[in-house]
Amino acid sequence: MWFFDAVTSVFTTYTDEARMQYFRMGLGVACVLKFVMSLTHGGWNRLASGFTRHDLDRRHGSSRAAWVVACYRPVLCVRLAAALLLTAGVASKAAAMVVIAGLLFELMYEFRSNTVFLALMAGCLLVAGNLGDGLHVVHRMSDANTWAQFLVVLIVTDVYWNSAWQKTRSAHYMSGLLLAQYVHFTAQAQRKLPFREFYYPRLFLRWFGGGDAIAMQRWRKVALLVIVVEVALPIALSLPATRPYAIAAGISMHAAFLLLLPRQLLGFSLGTVSGYVAFVA
Amino acid sequence: MITWMNWVQAALTSLLVIRMVVVGFFQPVRGRLFCWAMFTRGSYITFTFTGYDDAGVRKTVDVLDMVSPHNPGVTPRRLERMAAYLELSLDHVSGEGALMDVAGTRAIRVERGCVVF
Structure with missing residues (x-):
């Protein structure tokens, strides 16, 4: 089990760089689907009125809630674009940062453990040494x-x-x-x-x-x-x-x-x- | 070769593990009621709350609800907040009987049209 070696060697054990590249693509697809889902089923108008908006006002105060509502639709679009770029391997780290920001933004109006989980998983991409370019996967052993x-x-x-x-x-x-x-x-x-x-x-x-x-x-x-x-x-x-x-x-x-x-x-x-x-x- | 960066990684990993263990171990078990909403933009539709009494008999209760399809689950606190938003007291919940016991935490019952927490 390589991860015990990784601990004892203080993370200098060699692993195949391709693993994190495959993971980047898989997580990217997961985020794309989640973000598309949030646009459907009335999601676009979700904060316009109703209980979710009322709850937002109650928790954050009306001025901060208004800021969240104003950013809501642009964030939905930008984070979806970032997830697509992450999947495609274009500017992967920058895309991962935007995806994380989009997921954290969601926590302001709806707290879900699986959103926190996806943000943490995307955070792992930020500390990776080589996420690859595009959909091309490189099999190389290193500690990157x-x-x-x-x-x-x-x-x-x-x-x-x-x-x-x-x-x-x-x-x-x-x-x-x-x-x-x-x-x-x-x-x-x-x-x-x-x-x-x-x-x-x-x-x-x-x-x-x-x-x-x-x-x-x-x-x-x-x-x-x-x-x-x-x-x-x-x-x-x-x-x-x-x-x-x-x-x-x-x-x-x-x-x-x-x-x-x-x-x-x-x-x-x-x-x-x-x-x-x-x-x- | 081990560098100072590797030690930073080790320290951050240790903090993450400690947080995972502490948060995971002591996280309270929360109950969840089951409630689905007929949701249309800006309008509120009477909805059915389905629960079970202590003898396991199914009960359905009509509740004014406004849960969006994005968040169908309802906790007791959320139900209270929804009632406040509707400017209703929970006495307005119609039906009679007992709703389910929620995850061994707080029993929620409906008695003579009133939700009892």
Whole structure:
């Protein structure tokens, strides 16, 4: 496991520079999708009026809130352009800085942990020595990206283990009740939503959508399985023998997350899965 | 060769790890109600709150809500703020019964049309 060597050598271990270049592209795509999503479903007019605007005034005061509203649309456009440049590998570090600024700006009107996560992941790009140019990937062993790559591994591991820890502390989640309730009411409400977001196959609803004790029992097993996978993933990704299975399990788990909460988790899921490349030296 | 920059990296990494452990370990488990809003620009539409009582029986409650599709989840505090914005007291919530227990934190019930925190 290269990252233990990285620690003992104070980040002078050699790693393949291509890893961070692939990660840059993956994270760029994740940010592009997140930013496009924020423009759709009425996002362009989000701060014009309504509760979000009211909440903004309450938290920041009217003059600061007015500044946030004035910057809102330009920031949405600029950060999307920056994410596209980041993906394409044009002025990558400058683009990453704008992406981070755009993500931090979002925290002013909506705080989400996955926005903080994407900002941290993008921050790893700032300390990388070689992010590559364009879509061309250079395979060269050096210590230019070692620290940045180590930080990506650290953050992905923290996300999984912290998530597992939080879940085990929640009686609501551990009992299966949370997921049973969530799927049940979402299935009921999905047709009433003004924008189409969810699609639950009939077989899935028959097994998991009942909102009753049987569905809860089934979701309890799923809830435990998710915790086991989250704990095991960073370890399994680190070991060459188990890595392919870990990648398959991780992608499957994130695909399942997307089924439950597509809008909010698309960027997060792609960003996390992109981080898998950093587990290889 | 190890340079002073490598030691700076090591120090910053240590700080990050400490913050991750401290924040992650002591982070409170927060409950979340389930609420979806029929959201149209500038108009408020009665909406259904779905919950479960202590016996596991499903209850639906109509709530005036204005959650955007970007933020469908509602915490108890957010519900309070929404009610304040609507210039309604939470007594205006219609329905009867008990809403779900939220993540083992605070039970939220609806009794005679009033949300009880």
